[in-house]
Amino acid sequence: MKASGNCYKLQLLLAHLNQPYRWIDVDSTAGETRTPEFLAKNPNGKVPLLELEDGRVLSESDAILCYLAEGSRFLPADRWLRAQTLQWLFFEQYSHEPYIAVARYVAKWLPADHPRQADLPRLRERGYQALDVMEKHLATQDFFVGGAYGLADIALYAYTHDAAVGGFEFGRYPAISAWLRRVEAQPGFVAQTY
Amino acid sequence: MKASGNCYKLQLLLAHLNQPYRWIDVDSTAGETRTPEFLAKNPNGKVPLLELEDGRVLSESDAILCYLAEGSRFLPADRWLRAQTLQWLFFEQYSHEPYIAVARYVAKWLPADHPRQADLPRLRERGYQALDVMEKHLATQDFFVGGAYGLADIALYAYTHDAAVGGFEFGRYPAISAWLRRVEAQPGFVAQTY
Numbered sequence: 001m002k003a004s005g006n007c008y009k010l011q012l013l014l015a016h017l018n019q020p021y022r023w024i025d026v027d028s029t030a031g032e033t034r035t036p037e038f039l040a041k042n043p044n045g046k047v048p049l050l051e052l053e054d055g056r057v058l059s060e061s062d063a064i065l066c067y068l069a070e071g072s073r074f075l076p077a078d079r080w081l082r083a084q085t086l087q088w089l090f091f092e093q094y095s096h097e098p099y100i101a102v103a104r105y106v107a108k109w110l111p112a113d114h115p116r117q118a119d120l121p122r123l124r125e126r127g128y129q130a131l132d133v134m135e136k137h138l139a140t141q142d143f144f145v146g147g148a149y150g151l152a153d154i155a156l157y158a159y160t161h162d163a164a165v166g167g168f169e170f171g172r173y174p175a176i177s178a179w180l181r182r183v184e185a186q187p188g189f190v191a192q193t194y
Numbered sequence: 195m196k197a198s199g200n201c202y203k204l205q206l207l208l209a210h211l212n213q214p215y216r217w218i219d220v221d222s223t224a225g226e227t228r229t230p231e232f233l234a235k236n237p238n239g240k241v242p243l244l245e246l247e248d249g250r251v252l253s254e255s256d257a258i259l260c261y262l263a264e265g266s267r268f269l270p271a272d273r274w275l276r277a278q279t280l281q282w283l284f285f286e287q288y289s290h291e292p293y294i295a296v297a298r299y300v301a302k303w304l305p306a307d308h309p310r311q312a313d314l315p316r317l318r319e320r321g322y323q324a325l326d327v328m329e330k331h332l333a334t335q336d337f338f339v340g341g342a343y344g345l346a347d348i349a350l351y352a353y354t355h356d357a358a359v360g361g362f363e364f365g366r367y368p369a370i371s372a373w374l375r376r377v378e379a380q381p382g383f384v385a386q387t388y
Contacts, residue, residue: 063280
């Protein structure tokens with residue numbers, strides 16, 4: 001689903017890896033993740049889903065990132081650097097995505113009179129808390145882990161770059177803003193289009 | 195924090211690994227994760243937090259599990275088994291804990307007239323969706339990944355075993371109920387006490 005940052009993460013990594021793949025659009029807003037065929041592959045009914053040529057399937061965007069990046073410079077072999085990468089990936093899924101991605105979804109895709117519009121103030125409050133944590137880290141470091149661009153940057157870029165759509169303002173986040181530009185300057189970078 | 199399933203995960207893994215450690219109680223409900231001292235170690239203000247002897251710190255319970263389990267039978271070296279382990283760890287943090295752990299917290303620790311009691315129906319609806327996914331998987335497999343007890347079981351056991359406190363009923367989950375007993379029968383298992 002092109003509009004999903006969780007799906008875009010994989011697009012971005014695969015572009016960096018220069019790895020060929022086939023993209024199949026699945027629109028969760030049209031119920032396509034709730035069909036019997038899709039649920040047979042991912043009982044949790046979510047995109048993205050990675051399907052290997054032999055039919056094995058893997059869900060959860062950040063688990064797929066780790067699988068695809070194994071052996072590449074985007075997921076270091078060093079035990080401590082890997083641990084820090086995972087720390088930021090879990091931060092992204094627990095403290096960042098549920099607020100920044102969901103605020104973006106509510107603000108852009110739900111009607112102005114939808115009851116979930118009432119969630120926006122709390123989503124933004126929590127989203128800003130996540131951005132505060134990122135700003136603090138990036139104030140002294142160019143990238144999230146070990147001074148080099150990697151999976152943590154890819155995962156956090158996916159929804160941060162488009163957070164303005166959810167009503168987040170970046171004037172108070174100069175370090176995040178500079179980091180977004182550094183990510184976009186990486187060789188092989190592809191922008192999200194939807 | 196003994197009552198936290200996210201902290202208990204580490205207790206359980208460390209017991210299996212027979213690895214010595216020092217436990218420092220930090221009570222988030224008493225503001226102890228929001229002190230300047232704590233925030234200097236984890237700017238995201240959450241427990242658990244792992245501190246190594248040299249002062250390096252790591253946050254995010256499931257990232258800490260992966261770090262501690264490296265090289266042990268609880269986190270297989272095989273690329274596909276690792277990917278599946280991560281899939282279930284991200285499932286736990288995104289689709290399970292935010293509903294099952296939070297319902298438990300609201301039901302047990304917040305006053306009966308607290309406004310967040312109104313969240314319980316939705317928390318339970320989503321929590322049951324997560325339990326449905328687990329039940330389906332465990333209907334044909336003894337453990338979550340590769341037929342052997344490991345990190346995915348430890349992470350998912352942490353809040354599932356105590357979900358009744360949040361109002362979840364297990365009558366419709368025979369496979370989960372049998373799996374809980376299998377986890378408790380593992381050598382070195384320690385129960386959560388709080």
